[in-house]
Amino acid sequence: MTKEKIVLIGNGMAGVRSIEELLKIDSDRFHITIFGEEPYPNYNRIQLSKVLQGDTEIADITLNDWNWYAKNNIQIYSGEKVMQIDAENKAVHTDKKRVVAYDKLIIATGSVPFIIPVPGHEKEGVTAFRDIKDCEKMINTSKEYKKASVIGGGLLGLEAARGLLNLGMDVNVIHLADVLMERQLDETAGKMLQKELEKQGMSFLMNKQTAEILGEDRVEGIRFGDGEQIETDLVVMAAGIRPNTSLAKESGIAVNRGILVNDYMETNIPDVYAVGECAEHREVVYGLVAPLYEQGKAMAAHICDEPAAGYEGSVLSTQLKVSGVDVFSVGEIVEEEETKTIKMFDDWKGVYKKVLIRDGKMAGAVLFGDTSEGNKLLRLINKKADVEEYIGAAEEAASGAGLVASMDDSELICGCNGVSKGDIVCAIKEKDLTTVDEVKGCTSASRSCGGCKPLVADLLAHTLGDSFDASIQKEAICGCTTLSRDEVVEAIREKGLSHTREVMNVLGWSTEGGCSKCRPALNYYLGMIKPKEYEDEKESRFVNERMHGNIQKDGTYSVVPRMYGGVTSAEDLRKIADVADKYKVPLIKVTGGQRIDLFGVKKEDLPGMWADLDMPSGYAYGKTLRTVKTCVGESFCRFGTQDSMGLGVRMEKKFERIGTPHKFKMAVSACPRNCAESGIKDLGVVGVDGGWELYVGGNGGTHLRAADLFCKVKTDEEVMEMIGAFMQYYREDAVYLERTSVWVERVGLDHIKEVLADKATRDALNARIDEALSVTKEPWKEVIDSEKTRKELYETELVSATK
Ligand SMILES: Cc1cc2nc3c(=O)[nH]c(=O)nc-3n(C[C@H](O)[C@H](O)[C@H](O)COP(=O)(O)OP(=O)(O)OC[C@H]3O[C@@H](n4cnc5c(N)ncnc54)[C@H](O)[C@@H]3O)c2cc1C
Ligand SMILES: NC(=O)c1ccc[n+]([C@@H]2O[C@H](COP(=O)([O-])OP(=O)(O)OC[C@H]3O[C@@H](n4cnc5c(N)ncnc54)[C@H](O)[C@@H]3O)[C@@H](O)[C@H]2O)c1
Ligand code: SF4
Ligand code: FES
Numbered sequence: 001m002t003k004e005k006i007v008l009i010g011n012g013m014a015g016v017r018s019i020e021e022l023l024k025i026d027s028d029r030f031h032i033t034i035f036g037e038e039p040y041p042n043y044n045r046i047q048l049s050k051v052l053q054g055d056t057e058i059a060d061i062t063l064n065d066w067n068w069y070a071k072n073n074i075q076i077y078s079g080e081k082v083m084q085i086d087a088e089n090k091a092v093h094t095d096k097k098r099v100v101a102y103d104k105l106i107i108a109t110g111s112v113p114f115i116i117p118v119p120g121h122e123k124e125g126v127t128a129f130r131d132i133k134d135c136e137k138m139i140n141t142s143k144e145y146k147k148a149s150v151i152g153g154g155l156l157g158l159e160a161a162r163g164l165l166n167l168g169m170d171v172n173v174i175h176l177a178d179v180l181m182e183r184q185l186d187e188t189a190g191k192m193l194q195k196e197l198e199k200q201g202m203s204f205l206m207n208k209q210t211a212e213i214l215g216e217d218r219v220e221g222i223r224f225g226d227g228e229q230i231e232t233d234l235v236v237m238a239a240g241i242r243p244n245t246s247l248a249k250e251s252g253i254a255v256n257r258g259i260l261v262n263d264y265m266e267t268n269i270p271d272v273y274a275v276g277e278c279a280e281h282r283e284v285v286y287g288l289v290a291p292l293y294e295q296g297k298a299m300a301a302h303i304c305d306e307p308a309a310g311y312e313g314s315v316l317s318t319q320l321k322v323s324g325v326d327v328f329s330v331g332e333i334v335e336e337e338e339t340k341t342i343k344m345f346d347d348w349k350g351v352y353k354k355v356l357i358r359d360g361k362m363a364g365a366v367l368f369g370d371t372s373e374g375n376k377l378l379r380l381i382n383k384k385a386d387v388e389e390y391i392g393a394a395e396e397a398a399s400g401a402g403l404v405a406s407m408d409d410s411e412l413i414c415g416c417n418g419v420s421k422g423d424i425v426c427a428i429k430e431k432d433l434t435t436v437d438e439v440k441g442c443t444s445a446s447r448s449c450g451g452c453k454p455l456v457a458d459l460l461a462h463t464l465g466d467s468f469d470a471s472i473q474k475e476a477i478c479g480c481t482t483l484s485r486d487e488v489v490e491a492i493r494e495k496g497l498s499h500t501r502e503v504m505n506v507l508g509w510s511t512e513g514g515c516s517k518c519r520p521a522l523n524y525y526l527g528m529i530k531p532k533e534y535e536d537e538k539e540s541r542f543v544n545e546r547m548h549g550n551i552q553k554d555g556t557y558s559v560v561p562r563m564y565g566g567v568t569s570a571e572d573l574r575k576i577a578d579v580a581d582k583y584k585v586p587l588i589k590v591t592g593g594q595r596i597d598l599f600g601v602k603k604e605d606l607p608g609m610w611a612d613l614d615m616p617s618g619y620a621y622g623k624t625l626r627t628v629k630t631c632v633g634e635s636f637c638r639f640g641t642q643d644s645m646g647l648g649v650r651m652e653k654k655f656e657r658i659g660t661p662h663k664f665k666m667a668v669s670a671c672p673r674n675c676a677e678s679g680i681k682d683l684g685v686v687g688v689d690g691g692w693e694l695y696v697g698g699n700g701g702t703h704l705r706a707a708d709l710f711c712k713v714k715t716d717e718e719v720m721e722m723i724g725a726f727m728q729y730y731r732e733d734a735v736y737l738e739r740t741s742v743w744v745e746r747v748g749l750d751h752i753k754e755v756l757a758d759k760a761t762r763d764a765l766n767a768r769i770d771e772a773l774s775v776t777k778e779p780w781k782e783v784i785d786s787e788k789t790r791k792e793l794y795e796t797e798l799v800s801a802t803k
Contacts, residue, residue, distance in 0.1 A: 003031040006303075007092055007102035009082045009247070011036025013045055014276025014292035015108025016064060017418065021300030023072055029304070032074045033100050035092070038131055039079035041065050046289065046416065046448050048135050049156075049321050052163025057516045058132055060479065085251035087269045104271045104303055107248055107259060111241035111277040111287065116151065120213030126235045129160045138236065142167035143553045145233030149173075149222055151210055153180040155320055157238030158197065162322045164236070165201050168553060172230060173197075174205045174222070176239075184318050184329035188345065188352055189368040196325050196350070205230070243278045243285050258285040263310030264302035265295055275299050282313050289448075290314065290415030297418065317378045317415070319371065319451040328374035328451070331364030331381045332356050339363065342387075357387045375455040378415075379407065404458045413455050416448035421459060428463045436460065437475060441482035441510070477736075478517035480509045485735045489525050498530065500537055521736035524623070527659055528731050531772035544621035547793060548779045549606055552599065557606055559598040560618035562656065565630040565648035565668075566594025572615065579612050591620070593627030593665070607790050610780035617780045619657065623737075626665050628652040629677065633670030633687070642687030644670035647716050651685075651723060657776035658727065658769065661734040661743075666723070679707050682740040683726060685719055688712070692719050696726060696752070697744030705741040708749050725762040728769035729755060 006022070008015045011034050019032060036042075040062075047061040069076040077098065084093040091101045113128030115121050125145075127137050138160070142148075148164045150157045153175030161171045173180075179190030180197075194204055209225035213235060223229045243258035254260045254268040258280030265273045265281070276292045277285065286292055291314035301308035317330035333356065335341060344353040351369035355362065355377065361384045365377040380390050407413075409422030427433055427442045436456045440446045446453045461468040476482050483491070488507065497503045500522040504514055514522070523540035544550050549557035561576065576596055580588055586600040595618055601609060610617075619626060628651045631637065633644030648668040655666075667676040670687040678684025680700035684707050686693045691714040698707025710726070713719055729752065734743040744752065756762055783789050 004029060004103045005101060006030045006032045006104050006106065007100055008032065008034045008106045008108060009085075009092065010108035010110055010276070010278075011038065011040075011042050011076070011078060012108060012110045012276065013042070013063070013289055014110070014296055015106060016042040017293050018106060018108065018275050018296035018300055019074070020064075021297050022303060025300060025304040025306060027072070032072070033102075034069070034074055034076045035080050035082050035094060036076070036078045037081040038133075040132060041069070041076075041078070043132070044448060045131070046321075048129070048132070049159035049163060051135055052129075052138060052160060052167070053321075053323070054163070054166045055323075058135070060515045060517075082247060085247065085253070085272070087251060087253070087272060090271070102271075105273065106299070107253075107267070107272065107274040107278060108276040109244040109247060109278045112244045113237060114240045114242050115237050116210055116239055118210050118212055120215065120219070121237075123213055123215055123219045124217055125215070125219035125233060126213060126237065128237050129156055130241075138164065138234065139167060141234045142169050143555065146170060146553075147172075147232045148234040148236065149230065149232040150236045150238055152238035152240065153177070153204070153206075154183065154238060154240065155181060155318060157236070158193075158202075159321050160236050160238055161197075161202050162200070164234075169234070170203075171201070172203045172205055172232070174208045174210060174224075176207070176209065178206050180204075181320070181327070181329075184333065184366075185327065185368075186333050186335075186354065186366055189327065189329075189354070189366045192350065192352055192368050193320075193325065193327055197322070200322075200324065241277070241287060243280065245278055248274065248278070256280055256283075263298065263312065265299035265311065266302070273299050273303070281311060284313060286314065286316070288316060288318065288415075290412065290418070291316070293415070293418035294412075315378070315382050317374070317381075319374065326367070326369055326371040328367040328371040328377075329365070330374070330378050331362075332358065333364050333366050342390075355387075355390065360387055361385065362387060362390055371451070372454055375413075375452055379411065382411075404455065404462045413459060414443075414445035414447075414452040416452070417444040417446075419443050419445040424456065424459055425463050428460060434460070434464065434467075434469065435482075437484070438482045441476065441479075447479070475735075477521055478515050480504070480511040480514050480518050481507060483507060485521070485525075488522070489529070492525060492529055498526065498534065500526065500540055524659060524661065524736045528772070531775055545623070547603070547606070548617055548621065548783065549601070550621045554600075556600045556602055558620070559601050559606070559609060559613075560591065560595055560620035561613050561615035562618040562652075563595040564652045565628055565645050567630070567645055567649060568596075575613055575615070579609055582612065583609050591627075593620075594629050595620075595627065603794055607780075607783050607794055611784045613780075616656070616778050619779075622659075623662055624658055624660055624664065625652070625655045626663050629665075629667040629681070631669045631675035633668075637670065637675075639673060640670035640687070641689065642670040642692065644668040644676065644685075644687060647685065647692075647719065648676075650716070650720070654720065655723065655727065655769075655773070657778070658731075658773055660727065660731055661736050662739045664727065664730075664740070680704070681707060683707075683723055690714060692716075694719065694722055694726075697740045697749070699739055699741035703739075703741060708744065710749070710753065721762060721766060722756065724766040724769050725756050726752070728765040728772075731769070731772075732765075 042064040044061045044063050050056045051058055081095045082092045083095050091099050093099050113130045127134050148169040149172045150161045151174045153173050161173050164171045179187050180193050211225045212223040213219055214221035219235050221229055221231045245255045245259055248259045249255045259267055259274035259278050261267055261274050261279045261281050265275050267274050275295045277287055295311050298311035315331050320327040340357045342355045354366045356364040362380045407421045411421050413419055413421050413424055423443055424445055431442055433439050436453055439456050445456050477485050491507055503522050519540040523537050526534045538546050551557055580598055583605050585598045589597045591597050628648040630644045630648030634640035634642055664682045666683045667678040667681045668685040669676040669678045678686045680698040684695040693712050694710045695707035696710045699705040
C-alpha cells in the first residue's frame with residue numbers, strides 16, 4: 001500500500017514536535033518530507049539564550065539529530081526554502097527548483113523578528129535574536145566590540161542583554177514602556193526586576209523611542225525621538241515577533257495576523273494545516289512552546305483520524321531565563337474594578353507575589369523573587385480553580401503532593417517539552433526512576449527552561465510514597481547521562497576506568513563523545529582519582545587551559561608569569577619589560593592578584609615569549625591555584641605580627657599547578673587589618689596573637705561571600721598541613737566547576753571541620769595531594785620543549801573541541 005505523503009514546511013520546534021506526535025500514533029503510515037530554511041537539524045530555540053549566556057553550546061541544543069530523520073525514514077531538505085504552495089495540484093515548490101507532492105501539508109514557518117523600520121536598521125551590527133546565525137553574530141561581535149544596545153525590554157531582550165553582559169559587553173536596554181516585561185509583569189514586579197538587573201550590571205533607558213540608527217556602513221550609535229543619542233557597536237532588535245505568513249498568504253491561504261486555523265489546526269484549504277507561531281487560533285497567536293506543542297498533538301490526532309477534542313486555546317505562563325532572577329507570570333495580570341487580589345510583598349527579601357482573582361476564580365499571578373509556587377499556580381489558573389482551593393493548597397504541606405495528586409494524567413507537567421503527568425508516572429513506575437534527573441533523562445521533562453522541576457519532584461514524591469528519598473535527589477553531570485557526579489566518581493574508582501571514552505562507554509552515555517560539560521569534568525575526575533596513571537586529555541580542556549593563556553575578545557592572549565606571594569625582583573621586572581618591548585605588548589597591567597599581566601599577545605608569539613621570560617606560568621587561566629596574595633607583614637609593616645610574605649611564598653610554591661574543581665585563590669595577611677583580603681579567598685590566612693586564623697569559602701567575584709573562620713593554629717607547619725588537607729578534600733568531594741564558596745555551603749562548614757579534625761584523615765589527604773603534586777609539570781616549559789605541541793597548538797588554526 002502506498003503511504004500517505006506528509007510535507008512539513010519548517011524544521012522548527014512546533015513542526016517537528018507535530019511529526020513526533022504523528023509517529024507516536026502511527027510510525028508506519030506516512031511518507032514524511034520536511035523542508036527547513038535553516039541549515040541545521042531540529043534544535044531547541046529556547047536554549048539560544050543559554051548559549052548566548054555561556055551555559056551551553058550550539059552543539060548541545062540539537063533536539064533531533066540527522067540520525068533521527070534517517071531512523072524514521074524522513075526525507076529532510078535543510079537549507080532549502082519553500083517558495084510556493086500549489087494547493088490545486090497539492091505540491092510545494094522550493095528555491096532549489098524542487099517540486100514535492102503532498103496528500104497533507106503542514107505549515108510551521110514560525111515567526112519573523114520585528115525589525116523596527118527606522119533609518120539605519122539595515123546597517124552592519126544590527127541584528128535580531130532568533131536563530132543560531134544571530135547568536136553567532138552576537139558572540140563574534142563581542143570579541144571585537146564593547147558597547148551593546150538591546151531594543152526591547154521583553155523576555156527576549158532581557159535574556160539577550162544578560163548574554164551580552166556575560167560576553168563582556170556593556171549593555172543598554174532601550175525600552176518603550178516604563179515597566180520591563182509590561183506584558184507579563186505589573187509595575188511592582190517590573191520595577192523589582194529592573195533593580196535586580198541593574199545590580200547585575202545592565203543599564204536601562206526607559207520610555208525611549210528609537211528614531212535612527214547612526215553610523216556609516218556599521219552602527220555607531222542610536223538617536224532617540226527626544227533627541228538624545230548614545231554610542232553603540234551592536235544593536236539587538238528584540239521588539240517582538242510577527243507570524244511568518246507570507247508564503248501562506250501568497251498561496252491563497254486565509255491569513256489574518258497569523259494563518260487562520262480551526263481547533264484541528266486546519267486552514268481554509270483542504271488538507272493544509274498550520275501549527276506553531278505562524279498560526280492564529282481563536283484570534284490568538286502564541287509565542288511560547290507549551291501551547292504550540294498542544295496544537296501539534298491535537299493536529300496529529302486529527303490527521304491520524306483519532307477521536308480528539310481538538311485544541312481549545314491555552315493560558316500563557318512565562319519564566320525569565322536569567323540566572324539569579326526568579327520571575328514568573330501566568331494569565332491575567334492587570335487589576336480591574338471587578339478583580340480582587342491576594343498580595344505579598346517583602347521588600348527586605350525582595351519577594352513579591354500577586355494572585356489575581358476574577359469572579360472568585362483564579363485568573364492570573366505574578367511572582368518575583370520566589371517562583372516555587374509557579375507551576376502550582378499555573379495549574380490552578382488553567383482549570384480556573386476556586387480561590388478557596390488555592391488558599392487550601394497554600395496551607396497544605398509545602399511538598400505540593402496534594403496538588404499533583406489531583407491532576408489528571410493528561411495534564412502537562414512540563415510545558416516546554418509537552419510531558420504529561422501520565423507520561424512521567426508511567427516512566428517512574430516502568431523504569432524505577434527515583435530522581436528528577438532520571439525523569440529528565442527518560443522523558444525530557446525539565447530539559448528546557450527548568451521551571452517544572454519542583455512539580456516533577458512533587459510527582460516523584462507522590463508516586464514513590466514512602467520510598468521517595470529527598471536526600472538522593474541528584475543533578476546529572478550533563479544531559480549525556482542520568483548519573484550524578486558522585487555516581488560517576490564512584491564508578492570510575494570501582495570499575496577502574498581510565499579514559500573519558502571508557503567512562504562514557506561503560507556507563508552508557510547517550511551521546512558519542514560526550515559534550516562540553518562532561519568532557520572537561522571527566523578529565524578532571526580521572527586525573528584527581530589517578531594522578532600518576534592518568535594522562536591528561538588536552539582536547540577535553542577549555543581553550544584557555546589548552547593554550548595556557550587567557551584568550552581575549554580580539555583573539556589575542558594574555559600572559560601572566562608566576563610571582564610567588566606577589567613578591568618580585570628587579571631582575572624579573574627587567575625581563576618582563578624586555579619581553580614586552582620585544583613582542584610589542586600593547587598593555588601591561590598589575591592584576592588584583594599582585595602580579596603582572598601582559599595583554600594582546602599573538603597566539604604564535606606565546607611559546608617564544610615564555611622561553612624569553614623563563615619564568616613559571618602564573619596559571620591565570622586554570623582550574624588550579626591562581627595566586628597567594630600577601631601583605632608586607634612583619635618585615636615592614638608596624639602592625640605586622642607574622643611573616644606573611646614568607647608563608648605566602650611557601651604556600652604558593654608548594655601548591656602551584658595542582659588541579660582543583662575550580663580556580664582556587666589564597667591570601668595571607670599578617671594581622672586582622674587584612675590588607676591582603678584574606679576574608680574573600682577560597683582559603684585566607686590571618687595573623688593573630690599566638691598564631692594564624694584560617695578562613696575558607698570566601699569569594700570576591702560575582703557571588704560575593706565572606707569566608708568562614710575554619711580554625712586557629714599556632715605554627716606555619718600547621719597552616720601548611722591544614723591547607724593540604726582542605727584542598728585535597730575539596731578536590732575529592734566537590735563537583736567540577738564548583739567554587740569553594742558554593743561547596744562549603746552545600747556540604748556545610750561543620751561537616752568539613754569534622755572531617756579535617758581527625759589527624760589521621762588529614763595525613764591521608766596530605767599524602768594524596770603530595771602524590772598529585774609530585775607529577776605536575778611546568779606547562780610553559782613543556783610547550784617550549786615540545787616541537788609537536790608548538791606546531792599543533794600555536795602554529796595552526798585551532799579546531800575548538802571545547803569552548
Ligand atoms: C532566544 C529565544 C528564547 C526563547 N525562549 C523561550 C522560552 O524560554 N520558553 C518558550 O516557551 N519559548 C521561548 N522562545 C520561543 C520559542 O522558541 C518559539 O515559540 C518556538 O520556537 C516556535 O516554534 P515554531 O516551530 O512555530 O517556529 P520556529 O521554531 O521559528 O521554526 C520555524 C522554522 O521554519 C523555517 N521556515 C520558515 N519559512 C520557511 C520556508 N518557506 N521554507 C522552509 N523553512 C521555513 C524557519 O527557518 C524556522 O527554522 C524563545 C525564542 C527565542 C528566539
Ligand atoms: N523565557 C521565555 O519564555 C522567552 C524568552 C525569549 C523569547 N520568548 C518569546 O519570544 C518572542 C519574542 O520575544 P520579545 O521579547 O521580542 O517579544 P515581546 O513582544 O514579548 O516583547 C517585546 C518588548 O519590546 C518592547 N518594544 C516594542 N517596540 C519597541 C521599541 N520601538 N523600542 C523599545 N522597546 C520596544 C515592547 O514594549 C515589549 O516589551 C515572544 O513570543 C516571547 O514570548 C520567550
Ligand atoms: S594586614 Fe596588618 S600586617 Fe599586613 S600590611 Fe596590613 S596592617 Fe600591616
Ligand atoms: S516547563 Fe520548561 S522545561 Fe519543563
